[in-house]
Amino acid sequence: MIKPKPLLTISAPEGDTSLKALTPREIVEKLDQYIIGQGDAKRAVAIALRNRWRRQNVSAELGEEISPKNIIMIGPTGVGKTEIARRLAKLDNAPFLKVEASKFTEVGYVGRDVESMIRDLVELAINMAKAEEQDKVRAKATTLAEEALLDVLLPPKPLERSVGDMMSDDKEAPAGEAERQRREDTTREKLRRFLHEGRLDGRYVEIEVSEQRSGPMIEIFSTAGIEDMGMNIKELFGNMFPPKKKKCRVMVPEALEILTQEQAQALVDMEKVTRTAVRRVEQSGIVFLDEIDKIVGGDSGHGPDVSREGVQRDLLPIVEGSTVNTRHGMVKTDHILFIAAGAFSASKPSDLIPELQGRFPIRVELDSLGREEFIRILTEPHNALITQYIEMLATEGVRLSFTDEAVAEIAEVAAIVNERTENIGARRLYTIMETLLDDISFDAPDLTDKVVVIDAEQVREKLEDIIEDEDLSRYIL
Ligand SMILES: Nc1ncnc2c1ncn2[C@@H]1O[C@H](COP(=O)(O)OP(=O)(O)OP(=O)(O)O)[C@@H](O)[C@H]1O
Ligand SMILES: [Mg+2]
Numbered sequence: 001m002i003k004p005k006p007l008l009t010i011s012a013p014e015g016d017t018s019l020k021a022l023t024p025r026e027i028v029e030k031l032d033q034y035i036i037g038q039g040d041a042k043r044a045v046a047i048a049l050r051n052r053w054r055r056q057n058v059s060a061e062l063g064e065e066i067s068p069k070n071i072i073m074i075g076p077t078g079v080g081k082t083e084i085a086r087r088l089a090k091l092d093n094a095p096f097l098k099v100e101a102s103k104f105t106e107v108g109y110v111g112r113d114v115e116s117m118i119r120d121l122v123e124l125a126i127n128m129a130k131a132e133e134q135d136k137v138r139a140k141a142t143t144l145a146e147e148a149l150l151d152v153l154l155p156p157k158p159l160e161r162s163v164g165d166m167m168s169d170d171k172e173a174p175a176g177e178a179e180r181q182r183r184e185d186t187t188r189e190k191l192r193r194f195l196h197e198g199r200l201d202g203r204y205v206e207i208e209v210s211e212q213r214s215g216p217m218i219e220i221f222s223t224a225g226i227e228d229m230g231m232n233i234k235e236l237f238g239n240m241f242p243p244k245k246k247k248c249r250v251m252v253p254e255a256l257e258i259l260t261q262e263q264a265q266a267l268v269d270m271e272k273v274t275r276t277a278v279r280r281v282e283q284s285g286i287v288f289l290d291e292i293d294k295i296v297g298g299d300s301g302h303g304p305d306v307s308r309e310g311v312q313r314d315l316l317p318i319v320e321g322s323t324v325n326t327r328h329g330m331v332k333t334d335h336i337l338f339i340a341a342g343a344f345s346a347s348k349p350s351d352l353i354p355e356l357q358g359r360f361p362i363r364v365e366l367d368s369l370g371r372e373e374f375i376r377i378l379t380e381p382h383n384a385l386i387t388q389y390i391e392m393l394a395t396e397g398v399r400l401s402f403t404d405e406a407v408a409e410i411a412e413v414a415a416i417v418n419e420r421t422e423n424i425g426a427r428r429l430y431t432i433m434e435t436l437l438d439d440i441s442f443d444a445p446d447l448t449d450k451v452v453v454i455d456a457e458q459v460r461e462k463l464e465d466i467i468e469d470e471d472l473s474r475y476i477l
Contacts, residue, residue, distance in 0.1 A: 021053050022049070022050075022091065022092075023050065024043070024046035024047050024049075024050045025046075027042075027045070027046035027049055027050070027088075027091060028042045028043060028046050030087070030091050031045075031046075031084060031087055031088070031091075033381065033382050034083065034087050034381045034382060034383065035080045035083055035084055035087065035381070036080075036369075036373050036376045036377045036380060036381065037080075037367060037369070037373050037376075038075075038079065038080050038084065038366045038367065040364045040365065040366075041073050041075075041080075041081070041084055041364045041365075041366050042084065043364075044071050044073075044362055044364045045071065045084060045085075045088050045339065048068065048069060048071060048337055048339070048362070049088070049091075049092055049337075051068065051069070052068070052094075052283070052284050052335075052337065055068075055335070056283065056284075067321065067334060067335065068335060068336070068337040068338070069361050069362050070319065070337065070338040070339065070340070070359055070360045070361065070362065071337075071338075071339045071340070071360065071362040071363075071364060072292065072339075072340045072341070072342070072349055072360045072362070072363050072364070073339065073340070073341040073342075073364050073365075073366060074341075074342060074343075074344050074349060074363060074364070074365050074366065075341075075343065075365055075366025075367070075368070076343055076345065076366075076368050076423055076425060077343050077345075077423075077424055077425055077427070078369075078423075078424045078425025078426050078427040078428070079366045079367065079368060079369055079425045079426065080366060080425075080426070081290075081341040081342075081366060082098070082288075082290060082341065085098060085288040085290075085339060085341065086098070088286075089286070089288075092284075092286070093128075094280065094284040094285060094286055095121050095122075095124050095125035095128060095277070095280055095281050095284070095285045095286070096124075096285075096286045096287075096288065097117060097120055097121040097124060097285075097286070097287050097288065098287075098288040098290060099117050099120075099287065099288070099289060099290065100290050100291045100294075101289045101290065101291050101292045101294060101295045101311065101315075101340070102291045102294035102295060104295070104311045104314070105294070105295060105307075105308050105311050113314065114311065114314040114315055114318060115318065115324045115325075117287060117318075118281075118287075118318065118324040118326065118331055118333060118336075119324070119326045119327070121281050121285050121287065121336075122277060122278060122281050122326045122327075122328055122331055125276075125277035125278070125280050125281045125285070126273060126274060126277040126328065128277070128280075129273045129274075129276045129277040129280070130268060130270075130273050133268040133269070133272070133273055134264040134265065134267075134268055137263075137264050137267040137268060138260070138264060140263075140267060141260045141261075141263035141264035141267055142256075142260050142263075144259075144263040145256055145259035145260040145262075145263050146192070146195065146256065148259050148263070149195070149205070149207075149252070149255055149256055149259055150188055150191055150192060150195070152205055152206070152207055152255075153191055153200075153205065154184070154187060154188055154191055195252070195256075200252045201251065201252055201253050202251070202252075203251065203252050204249050204250065204251055204252075205249070205250065205251075205252055205255050206247055206248070206249050207247070207248065207250065207255050207258065207259065208245045208246070208247055209245070209246060209248060209258055209262065210244065210245055210246075210262065274328045274329070277328065278328055278329055278331055281331055281336070282331060282332050282333075282334075282335060282336070283335055284335075284337075285335075285336040285337070286336070286337045286338075286339065287336055287337070287338050287339070288338075288339050288340075288341070289315075289338060289339070289340040289341070290340075290341050290342075291341070291342060292340040292341060292342040292352075293342030293343055293344045293345075293346075293347055294308075294342070295308040295309075295311045295312055296308065296342075296344075296347040296351045296352055297309075297347060297351060309353060312352060312353045312356050313353070315356060316355055316356060316359070318333050319333075319338050319356070319359045319360075320359055321333055321334030321335075338359075338360070340360055349363060368423060368425065369425050369426055370415050371408075371411045371412055371414075371415040372411075373426075374410070374411035374414050374415060374426070374429060375407055375408055375411040377426050377429065378407050378410060378411060378429060379407060385429055385430070385433055386402055386407065389433065389437060393440065393441075393444055393452075396444040396445050396447075397450050398440070398444050398447060398450050398451075398452055399450055399451045399452065400440070400452045400454070401452070401453050401454070402453075402454045402455075403453065403454065403455045403456065405455060405456035406454045406455050406456050406458065406459050408456070409456040409459040409460060410429070410432055410433070410436065410459055411429075413432055413459070413463050413467060413477075414428040414429050414432050416467060417432070417467065417473050417477045420473065421473060421474050421477075428477065431476075431477045432463065432477055435462070435463065435466070435476060435477060436454070436459060436462050436463060437454075440452060463477075
């Protein structure tokens with residue numbers, strides 16, 4: 001059952017929602033809650049984020065001239081590059097898009113040009129702005145929805161007034177009519193009270209809702225790049241088939257929710273939403289270009305891949321600042337911040353074409369992770385792996401815990417395996433934890449002794465054989 005939302009939601013004043021002015025120090029502190037170490041990278045993104053705010057507070061004339069200092073994060077796999085970007089996105093209310101640079105070289109994406117990432121960013125910003133606007137009109141929508149629902153519960157009778165009544169300039173309805181109206185009003189108020197008190201919650205009502213117009217088929221089309229033709233397919237089809245109404249029987253609270261949603265949608269001024277969204281993208285959009293190292297180097301030589309260098313060239317104008325044509329109008333990319341990341345294990349940032357290198361003036365290196373970091377990663381972050389397992393098993397009534405020595409041992413094993421085989425960073429912890437807790441995960445519902453304490457000895461026992469045998473650990477861990 002959908003719970004009715006609170007009547008009023010407080011949203012930030014128009015315009016500055018993207019600029020919750022966190023100081024660099026505060027940004028780093030927030031990131032620290034999820035990512036261990038990697039101080040340099042955190043500092044760099046924190047400064048970049050703060051710089052957007054600074055730019056918006058200098059004179060408009062100068063602000064135009066200040067371009068963002070794009071960042072490249074360099075570091076081995078699994079050390080937190082993507083994680084930093086993800087957390088950053090949540091911190092800042094700015095439109096944020098993460099794309100894999102390599103996707104523009106893949107066969108399936110031929111024809112999906114690099115500009116599409118700006119279009120995606122705009123779509124995303126539109127959805128954000130729309131949700132905010134809907135929140136703002138929520139109170140009004142709720143009132144309207146309530147009236148609409150009362151109309152359904154107690155259909156208003158058409159006024160039975162004879163022609164004679166209308167002709168005579170008599171404003172007063174006949175006595176019988178007034179009486180009927182009064183009775184109806186009191187019934188309506190009574191129903192309203194019941195509704196507020198939740199006494200109608202168990203009842204079904206039949207309401208009319210407009211059907212979602214965009215069928216899944218159209219979605220598939222548009223992701224295949226039709227939107228690139230600058231055509232608004234959805235609206236095109238939408239206008240051909242006006243919104244269909246369909247009747248559905250739902251419980252009262254859900255009906256209220258659906259009606260509120262419909263009213264909110266109708267109340268939102270889409271033109272304003274579009275304007276806000278485009279401005280936000282232009283002023284505070286962030287594009288995270290992951291796997292940038294995958295577009296380094298010459299053509300792969302085999303297969304019909306799009307030239308990697310070609311992708312780099314295509315990126316140039318967008319990163320530097322150009323105007324991209326989207327469904328919602330022209331969007332200038334001059335002030336969009338680009339954060340690129342790559343492992344650069346087989347290549348170096350200097351292997352990028354010089355023009356592109358020049359457009360990413362800030363380089364930060366992320367450190368590879370060792371035993372000490374693993375201990376902290378296992379236990380400290382809000383979403384720490386150990387916490388995740390404990391909570392998951394708690395749902396089965398199992399009280400799982402780890403001794404400090406056990407955690408240290410797990411970290412040690414992860415470090416050793418990373419050293420001996422491939423260094424996959426913190427992701428190694430995932431495989432190790434899974435192997436370690438394999439039995440418990442399987443048996444949890446059947447355990448009679450619901451208290452499980454993992455100590456160092458158990459860790460060693462469970463993982464020893466696998467670590468000893470390097471080939472085996474290649475397969476299992
Ligand atoms: N420093 C860290 N602190 C906490 N968790 C981390 C850290 N580094 C990595 N992790 C965890 O490891 C996982 C992989 O990290 P992430 O996706 O950031 O790797 P990456 O650096 O982007 O690697 P790749 O180059 O393979 O894309 C994530 O789930 C993340 O939570
Ligand atoms: Mg990554």
